[in-house]
Amino acid sequence: MNKRMETRALVGAAAASLLAGAAQAQTLDETINATFASATGWFVNFIFSPFPGTSFPWIVAWLVVAASVFTLYFGFIQFRVIKHSIALVKGDYSDPNDAGEVSHFQALATALSGTVGLGNIAGVAVAIGIGGPGATFWMILAGLLGMASKFTECTLGVKYRNEYPDGTVSGGPMYYITKGFAERGVPGGKFLAALFAIFCILGAFGGGNMFQANQAHQQLSGVLGDYPGWITGVIFAIVVFVVIVGGIKSIAQVTEKIVPFMAILYCGTALIIILMNIGNIGWAFGQIFAGAFTGLGIAGGAVGALIQGFKRAAFSNEAGVGSAAIAHSAVRTKEPITEGFVSLLEPFIDTVVICTMTALVIIFTQQLVTDPETGLYVMNEATGRIATVGDTSGVGLTSAAFGSTFAFFPYVLVVAVVLFAFSTMISWSYYGLKAWTYLFGEGKTQELIFKLLFCFFVIVGAAASLGPVIDFSDAAIFAMAVVNIIGLYVLMPIVKREVESYLSRLKSGEIKKFV
Amino acid sequence: MMANVFVAAYDGSPAGRRAVDHAVAQAKLAGASVVVAHVLEWSPYSFLTPEEIAERHKRRGEELKRAESAVVAPLAADLANSGVSVSTEIKYGHVAETLCDIAKDHGASQIFIGRTGHSTIVERLFGSVAGSLAQIAPVPCTIVP
Numbered sequence: 001m002n003k004r005m006e007t008r009a010l011v012g013a014a015a016a017s018l019l020a021g022a023a024q025a026q027t028l029d030e031t032i033n034a035t036f037a038s039a040t041g042w043f044v045n046f047i048f049s050p051f052p053g054t055s056f057p058w059i060v061a062w063l064v065v066a067a068s069v070f071t072l073y074f075g076f077i078q079f080r081v082i083k084h085s086i087a088l089v090k091g092d093y094s095d096p097n098d099a100g101e102v103s104h105f106q107a108l109a110t111a112l113s114g115t116v117g118l119g120n121i122a123g124v125a126v127a128i129g130i131g132g133p134g135a136t137f138w139m140i141l142a143g144l145l146g147m148a149s150k151f152t153e154c155t156l157g158v159k160y161r162n163e164y165p166d167g168t169v170s171g172g173p174m175y176y177i178t179k180g181f182a183e184r185g186v187p188g189g190k191f192l193a194a195l196f197a198i199f200c201i202l203g204a205f206g207g208g209n210m211f212q213a214n215q216a217h218q219q220l221s222g223v224l225g226d227y228p229g230w231i232t233g234v235i236f237a238i239v240v241f242v243v244i245v246g247g248i249k250s251i252a253q254v255t256e257k258i259v260p261f262m263a264i265l266y267c268g269t270a271l272i273i274i275l276m277n278i279g280n281i282g283w284a285f286g287q288i289f290a291g292a293f294t295g296l297g298i299a300g301g302a303v304g305a306l307i308q309g310f311k312r313a314a315f316s317n318e319a320g321v322g323s324a325a326i327a328h329s330a331v332r333t334k335e336p337i338t339e340g341f342v343s344l345l346e347p348f349i350d351t352v353v354i355c356t357m358t359a360l361v362i363i364f365t366q367q368l369v370t371d372p373e374t375g376l377y378v379m380n381e382a383t384g385r386i387a388t389v390g391d392t393s394g395v396g397l398t399s400a401a402f403g404s405t406f407a408f409f410p411y412v413l414v415v416a417v418v419l420f421a422f423s424t425m426i427s428w429s430y431y432g433l434k435a436w437t438y439l440f441g442e443g444k445t446q447e448l449i450f451k452l453l454f455c456f457f458v459i460v461g462a463a464a465s466l467g468p469v470i471d472f473s474d475a476a477i478f479a480m481a482v483v484n485i486i487g488l489y490v491l492m493p494i495v496k497r498e499v500e501s502y503l504s505r506l507k508s509g510e511i512k513k514f515v
Numbered sequence: 516m517m518a519n520v521f522v523a524a525y526d527g528s529p530a531g532r533r534a535v536d537h538a539v540a541q542a543k544l545a546g547a548s549v550v551v552a553h554v555l556e557w558s559p560y561s562f563l564t565p566e567e568i569a570e571r572h573k574r575r576g577e578e579l580k581r582a583e584s585a586v587v588a589p590l591a592a593d594l595a596n597s598g599v600s601v602s603t604e605i606k607y608g609h610v611a612e613t614l615c616d617i618a619k620d621h622g623a624s625q626i627f628i629g630r631t632g633h634s635t636i637v638e639r640l641f642g643s644v645a646g647s648l649a650q651i652a653p654v655p656c657t658i659v660p
Contacts, residue, residue, distance in 0.1 A: 091559055096616070100575045100607030102568050103559030110565055167573030257562050330568040430565035 028230055032460055037468035040475070047475040055300060059478045060307055063314045066485045067145035070152050073492060074499060078147035078344050084506070085341040092513045093338070101332035104342045111327040111343065113259045114208075114427030115350050117420040118215045118395070119316030121266075121413070124358040125397040129385045131308030132298040132368070132377055133284070134291025136359040138309025143351025146319030147344040152488050155340030155495050156180065157325030158333065171329020172431070173322035173480075174200075174438040177487040186490050192483050193438070196322065199479040200435035201450075203323070207315070207473035208428020209454060210461025212421035217462040219395055219417045223410075233462030237455040239422070244429050245451045259423045262416045263354065269412075270357035273405045277364040284363045297376030298386060311474075314481070316355055317347035321477055322484035326431045335511075337498045362401045367392075429454050519547035520623040524614050524648075526553065527586040530629030534659040535590065538627035539599050541657075547624070548600040552617045553587050555579075557607040579605060611647040618654055626656045 048057045071078065087093060088104050127135040153173065160179040161171030174193040181189025217232040242248045274281075287296065292309075295301035318324060324346060328339050362368070369378045369387040380387040392400045395417060402409040429451065436450040437443075505511045523538035525531040535551060542549045555578060563571065587603045594601045606613050618626050630645040645658045 094559070096608075099559070099613075100555065100557050100578070102563065102571045105560050106563050107568060109562055110568055113562075114565070167576055168570050169572070170569070253562065253564070260562070327565050327568070330565075330571065332572060427565055430569075 027228070028463065032230075033464045033468065036460065036464050036472070040468060040472040043479075044471040044475040047478050048471075056303065056307060057311075059482070060310045060314070062485065063149075063320050063478075063481055064142060064145065064310050066320055066481075066488065067142070067149045070148035070488070070492065071145050074148055074151070074496065076148075077151055077499065078144065078348075081341050081503075082344070082348075085345050087513070088338050088342050089345065093511070095514060098332060102330060104331060104333075104338065107328050107331040107339065108342050108345060109260065110427070111324045112346055112349060113423045114323065114327060114431070115316065115318050115346060115424075116259070116263055116354060117316075117424040118212060118417065119312065120350065120354045120358060121398050121417060121420070122215055122395040123312040123316050124355045125362060125394055125401075127308040127312035128359055128362050128368070129388065129393045129397055130298070131300075131305040132291045132296055132386060133287040133359070133363045134289075134293070134295060134298075134302065134305035135309035135312070136288045136356065136363070137292035138306045139313040139359065140309075140352055140356055142310045142313035143317060143319075143347045143355070146313065146317050146347040146351065149320035149485075149488070150317070150324055150347050151340040151344040152492060152495050153320070153322055153325040153484065154328040154343035155337050155498060156488070156491055157329035158331065158336035158339045159494070159498070161329040169330045170434055170437070170442075172200075172326035172434055172438075173484045173487055174435060175329075176325070176491060177483075180487070180491040180494060184490060184494070192487060196480060196483040196487075197435035197438045199476060199483060200322070200326075201432050201439075202476035203321075203473075203480050204428045204432025204435070205454065205457045206476040208323075208431065208477075209425055209457050210464065211473040212424050213458045213461035214464065215395060216418050216421040219414045222396070222399075223414050229463040230459055233459030236422070236425075236462060237458040240425055240429065240458055241451075241455045243426060244454065245448065255419055255423045255426070258419055262419055265412065266416060267354060267357050269402065269406065269409060270361045273361050273402065274357075274364050276405060280364050280366070284360065287363060297371075297374070297379070313347075313351045313355065315474060315477065317350040318477070319347045320485050320488070321481045322487075323428070323431050323477075323480070325484075326434050327427065335498075335502055337495075337502045340495070358398055362397060365401045365404045367397060367401045367404070425458070519545055520550060520621045521545075521547050522550045522552055522614065522618045522621065522623045522626045524554070524610075524626065524628040524644075525551050525586070525590060528629065528631070530631050530659070532590075532629070534627045534629035534657075535594070537657070537659045538625075539594060539597050539601070541625075541627075542599045543597070548602070549594075550617065550621050550623065551587065551590060551594075551601060551603045552614055553582055553603070553605045554610045554613045554617075555582060555605070555607045556610055558609065575607075610644045611651060614648055615651055615653055618652070624654055626652055626654060627659060628656065629659045 047059055050057050089108055091103060091105065094103060127139060156176040157171045160176035161169050162175055163169050173196045177193040177196060178189045213233055213236050216236065217229045220232055221227055239251065243251050290296055291305055293302050295305055298304050324343055328343050331339050333339055367388050369389065370376065371378050378387045385393060388397055390400045399410040399413050402413060432454060433447060433450050437446055440446045521538045521542050523535045525535050538549050582605050587605060591601060591603055604617055606617065614626060626648065628645050628648055630643060649656055649658060
């Protein structure tokens with residue numbers, strides 16, 4: 001149910017112009033779109049099927065149950081060690097003789113640039129647009145719980161990575177599932193690892209690529225006027241090609257440097273807008289809490305808010321998906337667990353801080369239309385989402401919320417979206433590549449085939465309309481989580497041993513600060 | 516009394532070479548030994564792509580090897596007959612700060628560093644290594660033109 005609504009919701013004002021274009025004869029975009037939708041529909045339907053007799057997708061429950069299990073099993077690890085996590089990122093425990101190796105900070109920053117992106121801008125707006133302000137509450141809760149999932153997977157990612165004689169490393173769920181299962185004597189490791197790798201490749205083409213290209217195009221055509229999506233696609237594909245095939249790292253390095261500043265600018269502006277509307281604070285939080293437990297008139301009620309909040313949090317911070325384990329596995333550390341401690345900051349920064357900023361700006365600037373008599377949200381019957389001031393949704397809603405206070409901000413947002421999209425693509429091209437070489441073997445030819453395919457899907461993503469793309473992207477990324485979390489359940493006792501050993505040595509003073 | 520140690524910063528440039536030569540000449544007079552320090556600029560807070568992260572350990576090994584064979588070893592060979600005991604160190608880090616750390620580690624009494632003598636707009640805005648070293652050095656610092 002909510003899948004279709006979400007599809008409609010995301011196809012916002014920006015996409016309306018695309019629909020107008022559809023009135024013309026069969027265009028290239030349309031052909032791509034139709035082929036794509038028919039090829040992926042069955043897979044999407046399976047992943048998002050609800051529990052029988054309910055509207056609750058089983059995949060959302062799967063993620064939240066896992067995050068809760070890890071939280072309880074490790075005794076609320078995300079709250080116990082967060083101070084130590086920050087000390088690790090600051091480098092207090094790094095041996096100065098290891099200077100020149102990847103630091104905890106660098107691994108965290110790179111993994112974050114892969115997750116901070118459109119989920120934080122567009123995804124949150126979708127969640128609020130369908131699930132109302134109450135979705136914010138569930139999103140924050142999912143972010144806090146997700147810290148435990150991320151901790152588990154990143155610890156395993158470092159522990160079971162492959163180190164090659166030339167000094168490079170490969171890690172991630174494919175490796176910990178194969179090696180860890182063998183170590184514990186559990187069968188099926190090879191099969192699950194291969195399955196994960198397949199989903200990871202699909203996820204890299206989907207959420208890590210097509211969704212990003214698609215939203216970047218929506219934003220660009222919103223500012224530059226309507227033009228065919230394949231043009232954006234080709235330009236993006238060329239830039240991605242130059243970076244990942246041509247090895248022109250400078251472009252990626254520039255983006256990686258700009259992205260953190262954009263994130264800070266985004267959060268800073270959000271804070272200013274919230275402060276300017278500080279009079280609404282009591283009302284806004286009232287809406288968030290009331291909405292979380294009653295729904296305030298949205299479709300699906302409180303459960304609808306919960307589904308939206310959980311789903312968007314998972315899509316944004318990728319906790320339990322396994323992608324971060326690939327990014328973190330390359331760090332140099334004698335203690336795999338330290339990388340787990342660092343990685344648990346990711347869902348916090350991504351979801352609890354940045355996503356919440358977007359949500360609060362939308363709520364504080366009162367973009368959602370309420371009925372003055374009942375205080376409930378007014379539903380737009382045609383779209384199945386909450387009516388908004390300018391009839392916007394997705395990025396358009398976020399843009400309108402920021403633009404209501406700073407008229408110039410939508411332009412900053414376009415730059416942010418394009419850069420976030422690009423840095424997410426670069427990160428996911430690497431995740432996908434690792435899965436690809438896991439399946440087909442390491443080698444220049446295999447790598448080149450993957451990279452060319454990746455560039456091809458950039459064009460497809462920009463040209464296809466959002467509905468089929470976001471459905472497929474979500475489905476592929478969540479499919480990764482299905483396999484990865486099975487692996488985490490099997491291997492969590494290994495992580496527990498590591499935690500206990502490390503924390504007792506930290507307490508006894510055996511592990512010391514270098515500064 | 517502890518042996519007198521001078522640290523000479525060497526980056527492979529002619530200016531660096533002048534600093535080393537000056538340090539060696541002074542060391543001869545003072546009966547001191549010289550530590551030639553080569554620092555590879557590195558910040559643990561810079562941003563890397565996932566691919567660079569995966570290759571970092573390998574690259575670090577290559578960079579160290581190159582620094583040793585192309586920069587430090589030829590200089591050490593050159594100075595073998597200078598009559599002064601010369602040792603070398605290669606480290607990663609913020610150049611000026613790392614030079615200070617090396618000086619502290621060796622209990623050095625002086626640091627020698629060369630300067631390019633350019634006064635480009637970039638150096639005016641961000642300062643030069645010699646300039647920052649002069650500001651933070653824990654021991655007397657000689658800037659060799």
